[in-house]
Amino acid sequence: MYKAFFGLNDNPFSIAPNPHYLFLSxxxxxxxxxxxxxxxxxxxxxxxxxxxxxxxxxxxxxxxxxxxxxxxxxxxxxxxxxxxxxxxxxxxxxxxxxxxxxxxxxxxxxxxxxxxxxxxxxxxxxxxxxxxxxxxxxxxxxxxxxxxxxxxxxxxxxxxxxxxxxxxxxxxxxxxxxxxxxxxxxxxxLPLTLEEVSLYVQHRLQVANRFEPLFTAKACKYLHKYSGGIPRLINLLCERALMAGYGQSKVPIDHHMVKQAAVEVLGEVEEFSLPYKPVAIAATVALVFAGAFYGFYQAAISNPNLGATQAQVQTQIATQATIQALPQASVQQGAELTRAEQVSAEQTYAAEQIQPTANTLSTEQRVLKQAITQSQNIDNAYAGLFGVWQRQPISGLTPCQAAMEQGLACHQQQGNWHSISRLNYPAVVYLQDESLGDFYGVLVERDDDQVLLQLNEQQLWVSKHWFNQHFSGTFELLWQPTKRVPREISRGSHLSQVQWLENNLAKINGRQARLMDDFDHELERELMAFQRQHGLKADGIAGSQTLVQLNLFTSKQGPRLTSALSNKREAL
Known part of the structure; x- marks a missing residue:
């Protein structure tokens, strides 16, 4: 019933044991x-x-x-x-x-x-x-x-x-x-973990010919919560959520649809909320700083001779109180930041909070807010990504189908800023505003700690910290494959595939490729080193994610995120 609407050629969440949908966590x-x-x-x-x-x-x-x-x-x-x-x-x-x-x-x-x-x-x-x-x-x-x-x-x-x-x-x-x-x-x-639930859902969608994301990151968290990581229950919930999306003519599938699906499939379900909501964090930080500032203000009134040095000390105490009130998870938002980056982000966030409150937003803030409200249609984001590649969407086809018609391939992934920067490709990114509403943008370019983000038809430079605060963890990019990517290369694979793996690892590491007789220990060791370096499971098996990553790193075609610009742009 809903297959054509979502661009599927099969029912991806049937509970029948179809070997084509085999997913090995x-x-x-x-x-x-x-x-x-x-x-x-x-x-x-x-x-x-x-x-x-x-x-x-x-x-x-x-x-x-x-x-x-x-x-x-x-x-x-x-x-x-x-x-x-x-x-x-x-x-x-x-x-x-x-x-x-x-x-x-x-x-x-x-x-x-x-x-x-x-x-x-x-x-x-x-x-x-x-x-x-x-x-x-x-x-x-x-x-x-x-x-x-x-x-x-x-x-x-x-x-x-x-x-x-x-x-x-x-x-x-x-x-x-x-x-x-x-x-x-x-x-x-044991049941699937949260990360494996997302991979499981995306795997089944890809087998059914849907390569772009269909479930939001928050929807996957609700799937994991209500299913307990049980694949059979995940299938039932996804099936019912797709029916709801089809009935409402809505894409992508959000957490509200998953919750309703859980009620229909499992009966009454318990309420739960995700930790560290941005609104609650901002309110807590504001209250803490206000209290500290008020204390300083009262001290200044009672002692008019308070010197400039003492005033600076009091201000630093108030700022430090604000920084300590900021939950660690709100800064990271799923990103694996270094300690220096964490401190910088915390100081930036605190500095933003102690700015005088204005009755009206600045011009830059109004432009950004308006761009966000106009970026709630994911198709516009994909159209922007096609534009970066000098391509066009095709009416009647899903974005990935349109990409395949024009010699490109889609790659969808869950990750953080470092996952995107390692791949170094422009990407459609799933974002959330302060009220956890979904909106979509295109990462077009990167210049040090700032990124050029396209929201609808507006391109804005934003800080990496701002991006991390709003990024939900799902992104998709386009790339130009040079040949068909095999499903998996491991011990026992055909010798031509083993040689292909050796050739690409040699190219990445800048060495001469060896003539392979089999999948030997040296190749396995080098493959595991590549997997560890790029945040993949170091199991010595070149699965679909590893093979796509290899192709992405060896491909010379298409645009990249890194910019040769040396001038700094003021982030919003």
Missing amino acids: DRHREALAHLTYGLGETGGFVLLTGEVGTGKTTVSRCLLRQLPANTDTAFILNPALTELELLATLCDELKISYSENPSLKQLTDLISHYLLANHEQGRNTVLIIDEAQHLKAEVLEQLRLLTNLETDTKKLLQVILIGQPELQQLLKRQELRQLAQRITARYHL
């Missing part, structure tokens, strides 16, 4: 690594637990695709069975024929013969049981007896138990202590 990757390690060992059991909807089945399906070709698998989805029914189901999955009304011994013998024959042919056998918390103790004991069949070096049957946290309690029972001792790897899957 750091936790999912770690769980997958544990399972893979457990299967590579000689033990018989591997355990994966997690709350409902955290993605346990997703991890198991991903594991199945990574198993060697010489592996036979049996997948049991409904484990509420007796010992006889479980063995019969295992025979069905492995295509083992058995007579009508077989006994427990007959089925056990048939499975044992199958496992021995498989081993002689160089094949492995893996049994995966989902919802394993429903298994009866006697059935688990029967599984343990099956894994007794072994050679001198390995078990002939390996079992993966997947279930909710109750499975851990089940395995602590006294009669199952022998099975618990045979578990060679276990992992408890």
